Amino acid sequence: MRGFQTAWFLLFGIVITVAATSTGDSPAILNFRPSNVTLSSLYYWVGSYFNGTTHFEFSPYGELAASETGGCPALRNKTITKDYKTLLALTEPSTYNTANDPVNAFLTLWPLGFDFGTLPDEISFEISDSLDYAVYSSDPIFNNYSSKITPNNFIWSLEKTQVPPYNLSSVLTDYRGVLSTQDGADNSLQVNSTIANCSGTEVFSWQFAPLSYNTTYNGTNFANPVMNLQFDGQTANLSMKGYFSAISEYRTESVYQEGSVTFTGEFTMTFAGVIDLYHSDILRNDTATPTWLRTVGYQNNSLNVGYTSGSAGGQLVGPWSLAMIMVLSHVLLFFY
Structure with a gap:
């Protein structure tokens, strides 16, 4: 026996x-991809990657609130929309993340038609001139990280479940982790629109910035934006709804200058994406919290980048x- x-x-x-x-070399306690695959910094971490489009809708008020008619009546009852090519990275938390953090979410918005393959492998995507906007649940950390804990920019609440899809939500009390690289803006989104200014005689582009309750705009407090996320091994959906302020701008030579027209309103942001199997690890389907089986760089998934049929794995x-x-x-x- x-x-x-x-x-x-x-x-x-x-x-x-x-x-x-495995042919990889990344320690199991860290969420970095092994060095035996060549990837841009967009795909630096263990997790799932979703390609799709983000759609913005901005609904301006005439002035400070929906009931007010002064300020900028030309904008009233108009909806301004903008679409972006988007990559959503949902990655495995690591030792540098705070405890009980279910997932890192990195939402990056790019011009429609942008080719992710043009990003250099050795340069962080965060400094790319093509990055229009980004939302990070915690700041992206690369291999040169320190041992200190990286704080969350917002806190996820995970709905209790035993299997995917996972449903998460968060109330954003401030806008750390929400940023734009355009013209050095902190958290604003440039939207070129053919909508006229308040006098109706000129055409402007606008800088939109989300508002939180912590922001007092001419004595008016705004409710905090709410973000919702749902995902499984095939699709992901993310939405954010809140309030914004905007200021007109115009171009002088090659530099945008702020104008004198400001207004507020409501906005919604929605993303719908499908899994990028080439760059994604396998999301397990039997765990109460998001958990990945490491495959990229480990030669155990023929759908992944870097897989070779004669490999040792x-x-x-x-x-x-x-x-x-x-x-x-x-x-x-x-x-x-």
């Missing part, structure tokens, strides 16, 4: 070895592994 138990132990040891073989209990189990199990049963 002891020989039988030993044989079965060896059998399952072989299977586990096949599933866990085995597929995750693929056909060869199952065949080996069946053969060895019959041999063991014959002798024992």
Whole structure:
């Protein structure tokens, strides 16, 4: 009987070895991708990556509130829209994140038609001139991180579940982690629009900035924006709803200058995306919190970047592994 138990132990040891073989070098306690795959900084972490489009809708008030008609009546009852090509990275938290953080979310907005493949591998995407806007639940950390804890920019609340899809929500009390790279703006979004200014004689572009309750705009407090996220191994949906302020701007030579027209209103931001299998690890479907099986760089998923059919890593209990189990199990049963 002891020989039988030993044989079965060896059998399952072989299977586990096949599933866990790795050519990567990233420590298990960190969420960085191994160095044996060449990736831009957009795909730096273990997790799921979703490609899609983000749609903004801005509904201006005439002045400070929906009931007021003064200030800028030309904007009243108009809806300004803007779409962006988007990559949403939902990544595994690491030792540098705060405790009980279910997921890191990095939402990056780019011009429609932008090619992510043009981003240099050795340069952080955050400094790209093409990045229009971004929302980070915590600041992106790369391999040169320090050991200190990185604070959350906002706190996720995870709805209780045992399997995906995962539903998360957050109330944004400030706008750390919400930023734009345009013209050095902190958290504003430039929207070029053909909407006229308040006198109706000129055409402006506008800088939109979300408002939180912490912001007092001419004596008016605004409710905090609310963000909702739902995702599984195939799709992701993210939305944010709140209030904004905007200021007109105009271009002088190659520099935008602020104008004199300001207004407020409501905005919604919605993202719908599908999984990028080429850059994503496998999201497990049996855990109460988001958990990933590391595959990118580990040669165990033929759909991933860097996978080679003759690699040392085995597929995750693929056909060869199952065949080996069946053969060895019959041999063991014959002798024992």
